[in-house]
Structure formats: C-alpha cells, structure tokens
Amino acid sequence: MSSRREFLKTVVGGGMAFSVVQLPWLSACSHGGTTERQPLVLPSDFAGGMLIASVLPDVSSGLGTQPWTFGGRTPAPTIRVRKTDTFSAQLLNNLAEPTSIHWHGVLAPADMDGHPKDAVAAGASRTFTYQIQNRAGTYWYHPHPHTAVGKQVYLGMAGFFIVQDSEEQALGLPAGEFDVPLMIQDRRLMGGSPGYAVTPTDIPNGYLGDTITVNNVPNAYHEVATGLYRFRLLNGANARIFRLMFSDGRPLVVIATDGGLLDAPVSTDTLWLGPGERAEILVDFSKDPMGHSIMLQSMAFGMAGSGGGGGHTGHGGGATNTELPQGAAVDVIRFDVKRAASSAGRVPTKLAVLEKLDPSTATKTRTFELAMREGVTTGLHTINKLLFDLARVDEQLPAQAVEVWDFKSLDDGNIHPMHVHGMQFQVVSRSSGPLNANDLGWKDTVLVFPMETVRVVARVGTYPGLYLLHCHTLEHEDDGMMINMQIM
Ligand SMILES: [Cu+2]
Incomplete structure (x- = not known):
C-alpha cells in the first residue's frame, strides 16, 4: 500500500469537500482595453x-x-x-x-x-x-x-x-469538435506597447499580462453543444499561474496531466496550472439550458502555498507590477451553450494503465535548491547556487535510472514551475500539504510554492546526451534559472 494510492483515494473522496468559492464574474472591462469577447x-x-x-x-x-x-x-x-x-x-x-x-x-x-x-x-x-x-x-x-x-x-x-x-482511442473520449485544445496565456494589450519589453521588475515577477488570451484570442468565448467535452488545457503563459474553476462550481474532471492519461478520472473544483503544465479535463454541458453561459475563471490566490486542492486562498497578494498581478482573480474563457448535441457522452470509469514509480527503488536522491541572489538586478535566480552555463555539465544521470529529486525552494516570494527535458516524473509529496489534482500521473513540470519542498520520483530518459532542468517562468529561465543534465 503506497502513500500514492492513499493519496489518490483522498483526492477522489475529498473532491466534494473542497471549498467552492463563488467569485463574482469579472467583466473584461475591469482591466481596460478590449472589452468585447x-x-x-x-x-x-x-x-x-x-x-x-x-x-x-x-x-x-x-x-x-x-x-x-x-x-x-x-x-x-x-x-x-x-x-x-x-x-x-x-x-x-x-x-x-x-x-x-x-x-x-x-x-x-x-x-x-x-x-x-x-x-x-x-x-x-x-x-x-x-x-x-x-x-x-x-x-x-x-x-x-x-x-x-x-x-x-x-x-x-x-x-x-x-x-x-490505441489504448486512448479505445476509450471513446470526446472527439472531433468535442476535443478542444485551449492554450491559455496573458498579454499586455492595454498599455499601447504590445511588444515584449522586459523591465527590471519583470525579471523577478515574470512578464505578467493584463489580458488573458486563449489560442491567441483575447477575452475569448466558445460556443458549445449540450454534450461532454474534452478540453486540453495548456498554460503557455510566460509567468502567470492559473487556479482554474468554473463560475458555477461545476467539477473539472481531470483525465490527464503532462504525461498523458491517469488510471481513472479525478473530480476537482479547482485546478492549478503553472506555466508549461497541461491538464486534460472532461466538462459536461449536457444539462445546461440553451443560451446558458459558463465562465472558466482563475481564482485569486496568495503566495503562501498550494494548500492541496484549494483550501487556502492565501492573502490575495502576490507580486504586483501590472494591473493584473500574479494571483489576481480573472476570467479565462466563456462557454456559451448554443445547440443540442446528438449524444450526451460518458465519463469512463477507468482510463489507462498507469505505471507507478516506487520511490523506495530509487538509486539516487538529488536536491535542487531554488534560491534568489541578493544585490543583483540580473542573474537573480539560481538552482543549487548556479546560473546557467551552456558549456558546464551540472548533473550526470544514468539512462533509465529511477531517482528521487527534491525541489527545495529557499525563495519566499515566488512560485517556480520546474520543468525537466528528456524524461518524466511523478510527484511524491509536498511539504506544504496534500498533492494537487494536477500533481497526479506523469509530469514534466511541477509547481514549487515559496519555501516548499516538492519530492518527485523520476525515470531518467533513454537517450544519452545533454538535457535541461529549468524554471518555466520564462523570465526566470532567461535570467539563468537552468542547469544542464547529462544522461549517460
Ligand atoms: Cu522560477
């Protein structure tokens, strides 16, 4: 009986216990600029x-x-x-x-x-x-x-x-127009200079926009039928972290994370999605009246910690340098129910075979300390006190080895989405509390909250050569928060 299994049970069983916070709908015009969806x-x-x-x-x-x-x-x-x-x-x-x-x-x-x-x-x-x-x-x-x-x-x-x-296709998941990729990002469209111009405060905070775009469309809406949808959520933002929920509190049924399908669907009210992370969710519009609209929103959060599935709303602060600071509540995309679907669709009870890595079989434990350097304006962000050097090999990993890694944040101000190339891992534990719904299954990117230690178990990839481990807040990565990982 692994702790992972207990945890899965907790998430499934505890899904309904998550607090449902009804946010007032924010009109797009509260942030200026284009108001029309x-x-x-x-x-x-x-x-x-x-x-x-x-x-x-x-x-x-x-x-x-x-x-x-x-x-x-x-x-x-x-x-x-x-x-x-x-x-x-x-x-x-x-x-x-x-x-x-x-x-x-x-x-x-x-x-x-x-x-x-x-x-x-x-x-x-x-x-x-x-x-x-x-x-x-x-x-x-x-x-x-x-x-x-x-x-x-x-x-x-x-x-x-x-x-x-073929395993996935045998499941009969929503397909065609019911299988919708949604790349969620944010852009600065309100200030009159829509290019990319980093200021000194953007390096620690990340380049935060004032307008949410989905598939590059600002303030998007999408017309849906009264059926079951598969949404492929990708956080492609440079720095913004989303804590997604629906305006009416309907569940997000998570079927896949970064590395593909879970073994069974997990129902949650809120879903963290950091830069680089993906999640696939099933959403049921079959009982919605024609003409109904539902907003996918990001809830307000503070920097204090993930709080598992959504218990903590934190202090609502976060680093501020735009009209829409990190952690601000914001609308993401509106779904308008416009037509009848020919069939309602069905959520499978089982999904895919999911191999579970056992951390006790790991042949090595590595620690990656995430820290800020003091007294500098660039080269702020370090991993194990290192800034990226193209020519330096920082870690050597045997191909296909099972290893335990601890991402240990010594940074009390920022959340770091840590991403590895050339391999995938599974999240074992968070020092701040229970795992999140998007910590399940195979992952290549994981949110590390301030002062938190996140333990993962990785299976090193099969191909020898030079890969990377880095923060997926792109201004942190470009600032040097990246190391070379050589697979031997
Ligand atoms: Cu970072």
Whole structure:
C-alpha cells in the first residue's frame, strides 16, 4: 500500500469537500482595453514537413502586434502524431535572430531536443526526426534559444503537440469538435506597447499580462453543444499561474496531466496550472439550458502555498507590477451553450494503465535548491547556487535510472514551475500539504510554492546526451534559472 494510492483515494473522496468559492464574474472591462469577447480560434493540424518560423505581416491578430509563429499562421499549428510514428519536421528560421524548437514533454534524442547549444541561426534550417515514445497526451512545442525564450513565446511561438495511441482511442473520449485544445496565456494589450519589453521588475515577477488570451484570442468565448467535452488545457503563459474553476462550481474532471492519461478520472473544483503544465479535463454541458453561459475563471490566490486542492486562498497578494498581478482573480474563457448535441457522452470509469514509480527503488536522491541572489538586478535566480552555463555539465544521470529529486525552494516570494527535458516524473509529496489534482500521473513540470519542498520520483530518459532542468517562468529561465543534465 503506497502513500500514492492513499493519496489518490483522498483526492477522489475529498473532491466534494473542497471549498467552492463563488467569485463574482469579472467583466473584461475591469482591466481596460478590449472589452468585447471574441470567438475562439482553433489551430490547424500539422503532421510533419516544413515548419517555418516567421513574423506574420498581419497586425490585426488579437495580439496587437505582428505575431511571431511557426507554420505561417497564428495560433501555430497543432502537431498530431501517433505513438511509434516517426515524426519529421524541418524548421526553417525566417526570423532575424536565432530560434529553435523544444518538444516540451516529448522524449526526443538529445540533439533533437532543442537545447540552446543547438539554436538555429537566422536564415538557417534544421531537420528533426525521431520516433514517438510518449503515451497519448497533450504536449507542446516552443523555442528554446537561451535568453530569448520569453520574448519568442510571448510573441506567439507556441503550439500543441498531441500524441494518440490505441489504448486512448479505445476509450471513446470526446472527439472531433468535442476535443478542444485551449492554450491559455496573458498579454499586455492595454498599455499601447504590445511588444515584449522586459523591465527590471519583470525579471523577478515574470512578464505578467493584463489580458488573458486563449489560442491567441483575447477575452475569448466558445460556443458549445449540450454534450461532454474534452478540453486540453495548456498554460503557455510566460509567468502567470492559473487556479482554474468554473463560475458555477461545476467539477473539472481531470483525465490527464503532462504525461498523458491517469488510471481513472479525478473530480476537482479547482485546478492549478503553472506555466508549461497541461491538464486534460472532461466538462459536461449536457444539462445546461440553451443560451446558458459558463465562465472558466482563475481564482485569486496568495503566495503562501498550494494548500492541496484549494483550501487556502492565501492573502490575495502576490507580486504586483501590472494591473493584473500574479494571483489576481480573472476570467479565462466563456462557454456559451448554443445547440443540442446528438449524444450526451460518458465519463469512463477507468482510463489507462498507469505505471507507478516506487520511490523506495530509487538509486539516487538529488536536491535542487531554488534560491534568489541578493544585490543583483540580473542573474537573480539560481538552482543549487548556479546560473546557467551552456558549456558546464551540472548533473550526470544514468539512462533509465529511477531517482528521487527534491525541489527545495529557499525563495519566499515566488512560485517556480520546474520543468525537466528528456524524461518524466511523478510527484511524491509536498511539504506544504496534500498533492494537487494536477500533481497526479506523469509530469514534466511541477509547481514549487515559496519555501516548499516538492519530492518527485523520476525515470531518467533513454537517450544519452545533454538535457535541461529549468524554471518555466520564462523570465526566470532567461535570467539563468537552468542547469544542464547529462544522461549517460
Ligand atoms: Cu522560477
């Protein structure tokens, strides 16, 4: 009887015990700028081939500036592949600066993983070819050139990477128009200078926007039918952390986290989603009256701690340097029930076989201390007192080893979403309390709250070579909060 199993029971059984906080709906105009809600745009599909990085000429997109993107359209196309497929794409860099592609969460050979040492120069191209090992799930892709990740992602360079497999497809989960990818981000659209311009306070706080965008659409709405939907949630924001709930408190039925399906659905009222994290949820609109609207919101939170599933609302503060500070309550996307679905859909009772790593079998324990340097304006953010050095190898890991890692925050002011390349892990414990609903299953990114220690058990990847461990608050990463992990 593992503690993990007990914990799962706690989450499922305790789901209804989570406090349901009814937030007043915030009108979009409370933050100025565009007040009107706009229809969601769905990305097109991409199965492989040429993927051009470029700046689009169109300034009429919702981003208020010329978007940077992959594949010549915004939002960037969704890559769809099946497990065991050989995926191949050629990146042609038509930007005026280096870029690259990191396949976030996807297990790619080290030289295909988009390490900053492999950035593609302006005008150059690079071919990526590898076999898909991942379980069915929602992954994503974005640039990774050192010190420019924040800028390039913010300006639009991010897309979904969806893996399917036969185990998942046998489940009969909502498909087609009922399977909706939602890339949640925030942008500064109110101040009249919509480009990316980091100020000194943006380095510790992260680049926080004043407007929520979904698939690059500000203040989005989406028309739905009276059925069961599968929403693939991706936090693609540079720094903003979301604590999602529905305006009427209806459950979010979590079926997958970063690394694919859980073994069974978990119902929760609130869901933490940090930068880089994904979660797939089932949402039931079958009992909604025609014309009904439901808002997906982010609840207010403080920096004090995750508090498990949602008990703590904290002190509601957080670092402030915009109209919408970290932890502010905000609307994310509105769903308008507009038509009848032909069938209601069904939540499966069982999902996928989920191997559970046993921390007692780990061959090594590593500690990653997350700390702020004093008295500096850049190079603030460190892992084990180190700032990123492209040429220095910081950790050596045997391929396929099972290891326990402790992310130990010595920072009392910021939440750090810690992300590893080339492997996945499972969350074992949080020093601040119970695990969150989005800590379940396989993960590549985990929120570490101030002064918290998060223990995970990782299975090191199969490919030898140089990978990364870093904070996915992109201004922290660009500031040097990143180390090299070499798989031996
Ligand atoms: Cu960070």
